[in-house]
Amino acid sequence: MTRSDMSDGELAETLARAAGALLLDLRTSSGMAGRELGDAGDAAANELLVTALRKARPNDGLLSEESKDTKDRLSQKRVWIIDPVDGTREYGEGRDDWAVHVGLSVDGKAAIGAVALPALEMTLSSERPDISPRRADTLRMVVSRSRPAKEAVAVSKKLDAELIPMGSAGAKAMAIVRGEADVYLHSGGQYEWDNCAPVAVAQAHGLHCSRIDGGPLAYNCRNPYLPDLLICHKQDAETILALVGSS
Numbered sequence: 001m002t003r004s005d006m007s008d009g010e011l012a013e014t015l016a017r018a019a020g021a022l023l024l025d026l027r028t029s030s031g032m033a034g035r036e037l038g039d040a041g042d043a044a045a046n047e048l049l050v051t052a053l054r055k056a057r058p059n060d061g062l063l064s065e066e067s068k069d070t071k072d073r074l075s076q077k078r079v080w081i082i083d084p085v086d087g088t089r090e091y092g093e094g095r096d097d098w099a100v101h102v103g104l105s106v107d108g109k110a111a112i113g114a115v116a117l118p119a120l121e122m123t124l125s126s127e128r129p130d131i132s133p134r135r136a137d138t139l140r141m142v143v144s145r146s147r148p149a150k151e152a153v154a155v156s157k158k159l160d161a162e163l164i165p166m167g168s169a170g171a172k173a174m175a176i177v178r179g180e181a182d183v184y185l186h187s188g189g190q191y192e193w194d195n196c197a198p199v200a201v202a203q204a205h206g207l208h209c210s211r212i213d214g215g216p217l218a219y220n221c222r223n224p225y226l227p228d229l230l231i232c233h234k235q236d237a238e239t240i241l242a243l244v245g246s247s
Contacts, residue, residue: 003056009127012102012114012197015052016125019045019084019100020118023091038085038092042066045084045100053080060104063224065193071222079105079220081196087168096120099170103197105219110209113200115170124174126204133205134179135233140164141183142172151212152185155243159183169229173198176231177205183240184231187212192224199231208237212244 003011023041026032032040046066053062057080061073064082073079080103085091087098096119104112116123124131139161143152148163156163164181166172169190175181196219199209211217212228219226232240 003052006056007127008104008112009114009125011053011056012104012112013123013125013127015049016100016102016114016116016197017123018052019048019102020116020123022048023085023100024118027091027094033094034092036092038088041091042085042088046082049082049084049100049102053082061220063192063220065191069224073220074222076220077107081105081192081219083170083193083197086170086194090167090171095167097167097171099168099174099198101170101193101197103193103200103219105192105196108218108220110196110200110203110217110219113197113204115174115197115201117171117174122174124177124201124205126200129201129204129206131177131179131205133177133207133233135182135235138162139183139236140181141185142166142175142181144186144188147188149185149187151187151244155183155185155240158243159240169194170198173202173231176207176233177202182233183236184229185212185240185244186230187228189225189227190229192219192221192226195226195229199229202231206234208232208234210237210241212241214241
């Protein structure tokens, strides 16, 4: 089967896994570290993903963190939204909480996605929602390692939730899918490539995904800035959104 013959979900998963393998090999064999490794990884993974998507889906639009944006995508129904290395700093530091995002927006919604966690040897996909996210009795909330969002900290206190510092957006979102955490509440600023693929995967696994005011997450917008996000178990969404509104 060639990549052009794959379903969108199969393609997203295959490419996320391939980019992850490339990044692991680069980190092991290049002798680079830190910012130098992060920049090299971004460039190499972006070239792999963009080249493959242009070949496999030549009529689709494309938005990548590492490529110059053009407005051609705005007239297209289907737009691939990718982040070649989500968590460049974590990747460069040799950590495992970084990811590769390959998402597909259809009519402005996160329709298809794959998130590779290469250092954990794991790729999660909207095509194969084969995990049932587990909710803990005491809620666990993932937050930024360096700059926890003030709304998340305030809500965690009201919920008596445990805070779990973690790196990339993809790693945080997949922690909910994997049952390692229960809430990802972010208000510190993101772009569409930070959460399109994670949201598609989380939704396929039955989780709630929205803006922190409860509104929908919109993709392929003229300005790709998408600053806030809530991913959690559906049973907790109403309570968390109310707490955000009152904080």
